[in-house]
Amino acid sequence: MLVKGPASPLLCKRLENKIDVETTEVKTKVFPDGEIYVKLEGDVQDRDCTLVQTTYPNRHLLELFMIQNALKENGAASIKVIVPYYAYGRQDTIFDNGEAISAKAFAKRIGVEADEFCSVDLHSEEIVDFFDIPAQNVSAMTKLAEHSMEVKDPDLLIAPDEGAKDVVKEAALSVGLEWDYLEKTRIDANTVEIKPKNIDVEGKSAVILDDIIATGGTMTEAAEQLKGSGAEEVHAGCTHGLFVDDAEHRLDSACDTVFCTDTIEQEKSEVSVATLLVDEIV
Numbered sequence: 001m002l003v004k005g006p007a008s009p010l011l012c013k014r015l016e017n018k019i020d021v022e023t024t025e026v027k028t029k030v031f032p033d034g035e036i037y038v039k040l041e042g043d044v045q046d047r048d049c050t051l052v053q054t055t056y057p058n059r060h061l062l063e064l065f066m067i068q069n070a071l072k073e074n075g076a077a078s079i080k081v082i083v084p085y086y087a088y089g090r091q092d093t094i095f096d097n098g099e100a101i102s103a104k105a106f107a108k109r110i111g112v113e114a115d116e117f118c119s120v121d122l123h124s125e126e127i128v129d130f131f132d133i134p135a136q137n138v139s140a141m142t143k144l145a146e147h148s149m150e151v152k153d154p155d156l157l158i159a160p161d162e163g164a165k166d167v168v169k170e171a172a173l174s175v176g177l178e179w180d181y182l183e184k185t186r187i188d189a190n191t192v193e194i195k196p197k198n199i200d201v202e203g204k205s206a207v208i209l210d211d212i213i214a215t216g217g218t219m220t221e222a223a224e225q226l227k228g229s230g231a232e233e234v235h236a237g238c239t240h241g242l243f244v245d246d247a248e249h250r251l252d253s254a255c256d257t258v259f260c261t262d263t264i265e266q267e268k269s270e271v272s273v274a275t276l277l278v279d280e281i282v
Ligand code: R5P
Pocket: 163, 164, 210, 211, 212, 213, 214, 215, 216, 217, 218, 219
């Protein structure tokens, strides 16, 4: 049974259209004091259930835990949790003494009332090891690269930093495009230079791909650098489009177009991860 988490209605609909599976809706409401209520509409007793629920913004994380509990308490035979966007993934280690490892804390909590876990483009591959249940990470980067080829017709793909280098390289190779990444070089105490490491972008069309766009700061800076290096067109794509505050406005002025997937449902969700997740349900 597909349990349609309230955070992912469009993705759940797309999944439902692709597979012959029984589904249940989840009713939610917020009490006057801000507390959240969830109720499974269908009967999950003795059913193998797959819950799809993304975790941005914060309230959807709370809903996730409560729906897992509802499944457990109402007798689901097994619970698979698909979290298209796994929030808190960027805090995956102690960077400064005294910090929590949020990516680990939530992995442990999810594992208490689930048998399996799956996500899309976790911020780091190591996060799967935080789970005490079988966990896997699927990547949407190739899908983003294919979409770029169809709609943007770029000359190359660019990773905005070294962290995104490997996934962008893999995506570029899968569609036969050139790729590069932006490298920061410190010129002196007050000056850094950011430019493509190997490739001259003069007169070219580039798509920058990253896992997350949050404030848009990384993408905006990357796009401005590429334009400054003579790129003719710069498009920005990501798996998880959070678009915090005025991110879309900033991005729209720096990039020719901006697109993301439906792991977080946005106006710019031009790419669906449904085909990547179908196999996780059937
Ligand atoms: C960072 O490690 C991530 O891969 C993204 O580059 C980052 O989260 C983007 O954040 P923002 O849009 O706020 O610059």
